[in-house]
Amino acid sequence: SQQGEEDPQALSIQEGENATMNCSYKTSINNLQWYRQNSGRGLVHLILIRSNEREKHSGRLRVTLDTSKKSSSLLITASRAADTASYFCATVGVSGNTGKLIFGQGTTLQVKP
Amino acid sequence: DAGVTQSPTHLIKTRGQQVTLRCSPKSGHDTVSWYQQALGQGPQFIFQYYEEEERQRGNFPDRFSGHQFPNYSSELNVNALLLGDSALYLCASSLFQGSSTDTQYFGPGTRLTVL
Numbered sequence: 001s002q003q004g005e006e007d008p009q010a011l012s013i014q015e016g017e018n019a020t021m022n023c024s025y026k027t028s029i030n031n032l033q034w035y036r037q038n039s040g041r042g043l044v045h046l047i048l049i050r051s052n053e054r055e056k057h058s059g060r061l062r063v064t065l066d067t068s069k070k071s072s073s074l075l076i077t078a079s080r081a082a083d084t085a086s087y088f089c090a091t092v093g094v095s096g097n098t099g100k101l102i103f104g105q106g107t108t109l110q111v112k113p
Numbered sequence: 114d115a116g117v118t119q120s121p122t123h124l125i126k127t128r129g130q131q132v133t134l135r136c137s138p139k140s141g142h143d144t145v146s147w148y149q150q151a152l153g154q155g156p157q158f159i160f161q162y163y164e165e166e167e168r169q170r171g172n173f174p175d176r177f178s179g180h181q182f183p184n185y186s187s188e189l190n191v192n193a194l195l196l197g198d199s200a201l202y203l204c205a206s207s208l209f210q211g212s213s214t215d216t217q218y219f220g221p222g223t224r225l226t227v228l
């Protein structure tokens with residue numbers, strides 16, 4: 001079963017706008033990761049945030065983590081048509097599950113030129 | 114430096130048949146994980162191999178089995194195929210450091226269709 005739920009399921013914006021995707025999860029985590037998937041192919045790792053971190057930046061990406069609410073958000077600023085893809089959050093548990101990623105169902109982002 | 118490679122790209126089988134999917138990890142990586150992704154869903158963890166042994170397993174039946182070779186490449190075998198096994202099968206490799214933050218690098222996947 002999936003660990004988390006992502007919201008919204010689909011998002012359509014214009015180029016240059018910001019896109020925000022949210023992820024909620026159920027159990028305690030060691031870290032949370034965001035991945036991008038283009039056209040049903042392989043996943044690309046975007047960013048990892050540890051459970052003791054609250055915010056992290058990478059280029060146009062900003063990720064926040066609220067462990068009290070068991071939620072995370074991914075913000076893509078100044079979006080581009082090339083950002084069109086599905087975005088997944090994935091969690092790693094706190095004990096004995098090194099490398100086992102538990103994915104949410106994903107948000108499909110469409111950026112219109 | 115080659116990334117993670119998977120073969121074949123696409124595969125069509127009929128119910129009851131058996132299938133073998135292959136994965137070569139990124140150069141320098143020693144751990145391989147397999148995921149199943151149904152259409153419109155997130156990937157689900159099948160199992161992980163390190164030092165030629167299955168280290169962790171997700172909630173998948175015994176029809177799903179795997180193997181890791183001394184060169185770290187891996188195979189996923191599925192027996193007695195069901196229609197519900199139709200999915201994209203993803204392989205991910207990483208360098209085992211005993212850390213939960215090992216970044217996994219995914220291959221392009223194998224699209225399996227069961228008729």
